[in-house]
Amino acid sequence: SKVLDGVFRHYIREKREYAIASALVLGKQDEVDYETKQAYTATGTTHIMAVSGLQVGLLFAAFTWLMQKLFSRARGFRVWAPLLGLAVIWSYAVLTGLSASVMRATVMFSFLTVGQMIERQTNIFNTLACAAFFLLLWNPFYLTDVGFQLSFLAVLSIVYLQPRIVAWLDVKSWFAARRRPWQSKPVQWWWQANGWIWNGIWQATALSLAAQVATCSLSLYYFHQFPLSFLFANLIAVPISTIAVYVGLVLLVVWGITAGIGYLLTGGLVWWLDWLPRLIALIFEWMVWLFNSVIFFISRVFDSWVIREIHVSALQTALIFGIIGTALVWFDTKRLAWVRWMTVLVALYAGSRVLEARQVATEEEFIVYSIPRRSAIGFWQGAAAEFVTPDSIPLNETERTYRLLPGIIQRQARRTRYCPGWRGCTVPVRRLADADSANDKLWQKPGPVVLAQWRGLRLGFVSNGISSATQPTPLDVLVLRRNARVKPETIAAVFGTNTQVVFDSSCKIWYVSRLDSALKANGFRTWDVTEKGAFRLKPGNPGGLAARVEKQGALAASGPALGDAAGASGRRGPRRRRPRRGSGRDRRPCRPHPPWTTAGRHRRPPPRQERRCLTSRRSPTSSPPSTCSASSPTVC
Numbered sequence: 001s002k003v004l005d006g007v008f009r010h011y012i013r014e015k016r017e018y019a020i021a022s023a024l025v026l027g028k029q030d031e032v033d034y035e036t037k038q039a040y041t042a043t044g045t046t047h048i049m050a051v052s053g054l055q056v057g058l059l060f061a062a063f064t065w066l067m068q069k070l071f072s073r074a075r076g077f078r079v080w081a082p083l084l085g086l087a088v089i090w091s092y093a094v095l096t097g098l099s100a101s102v103m104r105a106t107v108m109f110s111f112l113t114v115g116q117m118i119e120r121q122t123n124i125f126n127t128l129a130c131a132a133f134f135l136l137l138w139n140p141f142y143l144t145d146v147g148f149q150l151s152f153l154a155v156l157s158i159v160y161l162q163p164r165i166v167a168w169l170d171v172k173s174w175f176a177a178r179r180r181p182w183q184s185k186p187v188q189w190w191w192q193a194n195g196w197i198w199n200g201i202w203q204a205t206a207l208s209l210a211a212q213v214a215t216c217s218l219s220l221y222y223f224h225q226f227p228l229s230f231l232f233a234n235l236i237a238v239p240i241s242t243i244a245v246y247v248g249l250v251l252l253v254v255w256g257i258t259a260g261i262g263y264l265l266t267g268g269l270v271w272w273l274d275w276l277p278r279l280i281a282l283i284f285e286w287m288v289w290l291f292n293s294v295i296f297f298i299s300r301v302f303d304s305w306v307i308r309e310i311h312v313s314a315l316q317t318a319l320i321f322g323i324i325g326t327a328l329v330w331f332d333t334k335r336l337a338w339v340r341w342m343t344v345l346v347a348l349y350a351g352s353r354v355l356e357a358r359q360v361a362t363e364e365e366f367i368v369y370s371i372p373r374r375s376a377i378g379f380w381q382g383a384a385a386e387f388v389t390p391d392s393i394p395l396n397e398t399e400r401t402y403r404l405l406p407g408i409i410q411r412q413a414r415r416t417r418y419c420p421g422w423r424g425c426t427v428p429v430r431r432l433a434d435a436d437s438a439n440d441k442l443w444q445k446p447g448p449v450v451l452a453q454w455r456g457l458r459l460g461f462v463s464n465g466i467s468s469a470t471q472p473t474p475l476d477v478l479v480l481r482r483n484a485r486v487k488p489e490t491i492a493a494v495f496g497t498n499t500q501v502v503f504d505s506s507c508k509i510w511y512v513s514r515l516d517s518a519l520k521a522n523g524f525r526t527w528d529v530t531e532k533g534a535f536r537l538k539p540g541n542p543g544g545l546a547a548r549v550e551k552q553g554a555l556a557a558s559g560p561a562l563g564d565a566a567g568a569s570g571r572r573g574p575r576r577r578r579p580r581r582g583s584g585r586d587r588r589p590c591r592p593h594p595p596w597t598t599a600g601r602h603r604r605p606p607p608r609q610e611r612r613c614l615t616s617r618r619s620p621t622s623s624p625p626s627t628c629s630a631s632s633p634t635v636c
Helices: 002-011 015-026 034-042 053-071 077-095 100-117 124-138 140-144 146-166 171-176 185-223 230-264 269-273 275-301 314-333 336-360 397-410 488-495 509-521 544-568
Strands: 225-227 306-308 364-368 377-381 384-389 415-420 429-432 449-454 457-462 477-480 500-503 525-528 535-537 596-598 601-603 610-612 627-629
Touching (some): 002 230, 015 275, 034 275, 053 100, 077 100, 185 225, 230 275, 377 397, 384 397
Parallel strands (some): 384 415, 457 477, 477 500
Antiparallel strands (some): 364 535, 596 601
16 A cells, blocks of 8 residues: 555655545545645535545446456356456455445445356345445444445435436436437437436436435534535536546556566666656646646535534434435325324424523533543533643644534534633633752652632642642642653642542553552542543532532431431321311211222221211311221211
């Protein structure tokens, strides 16, 4: 893979065109800049930059066509040619890194090819299911891979929906009906050519629409935006990228042949052999430049056609899938029962959106984010948020887009502020100097502890060592950064044992595993954001987390005492219902309970049960109620 990438680097001069060429043919996106990625994302053509079923299919189709033209009459062609084609596409999959989308296409082509070799009729849905099954057997974690999910959903939707969408318009028949026998040959050819061209455009349009139907909900869930210009962009980008992929593959093949011949030759003949790869590379670079220019033009012109900052939860994504599924079933069966189910799902989706908006309207929360190898915290107050990176290094655009933007969209934040190194932060911050920091005899001097006070929460951030001589300061949350050299005894002496210890993403795994067990043995509560996700804490009373823990402990400790007091007062079990006061009218005398009936058998009532009977009227002068036996047959 590095050798093939070096070919593109050698022959393509412009950096942006080289990056797109490497991504288009080899799937390497390391050199693609952020502006280019944003342009492709805004036009819905990101799938072209990643090596997927498009490239694998083009390679397999080209190789199969070449074998049929050259060796179709050779003995055993139907056996060795498909096997050779499988070897080619599997080699290509290995060269491109065995991504989920490439593996899906390669495994599917393998099943289809083997089925044709043994002359078995294949079903595309069964083939797709077998490919997913074997890929998950090989790597179960593919189930959470975005490329795996989007790839299989897109293929499933294309196979099911594209023929149905194409059937809406019969473009070729419409143009063929315009041909007349008395027309001249050029006119007839013109109608026929128009039928081919517009039928191809309609086929590509149906394919793009079918792919978007199944993948739109996942795109909203992962990327939080939906480009309305995807149809126009794909109609132009896919044909150009298809030709560019073929030219790039030809360049690699020709370079390999010339390099092999040049290894055997010496002198000036090597330079003459290199002119053919240079010519092909010039054509390839021009096509990539054209392709890139079209994408940037569409992204600028249709910039307002991108719906941004859309947040859907996992439940809402499932509801969208349900709505789309019931709508497709209704279109297929025309039964009104599916319309009712679709209406119910739409109502549930709308209710979840309203409930989510009410929950985040006035929410206040302190968050330690899980961003690989970074320290990032957030202070949320309703629709306003402050993001702080204590290490003074600002977050890049990728980290902001994929780590912070989902929360910003979900909470509908109107004011966001980024504060590298606490600069410009409205949260009060002070530094607690260590007594040993001025000791010149120490090789590793302890650093200052950053203390913050926010909404009653006392927060501390340590990125260096601390000593027991540091001024004691009780904290609610202590965030350890950059493998801080601390001991549980020192933390207990300086910050107290009620402190919640949080390991941020800048801490190494070995450091967390070693210190976590020691802290838990000393009675500390710990949280590793790398393993458990972001740490969240809502501010409560001014005492913070420690006060709330003490209050909960006090309530738990007072539980048995309250129970003992209730037992000492003589009240056990449920309280008896007091008789209602008279309403001024005579009450009917009470009768004994009839025998209980259970499964046709009579059960005897409890012995010596007494019931109180009410007199005809309650008044201060009335006699007290009399008692009667529950087993007495008479009325008291």
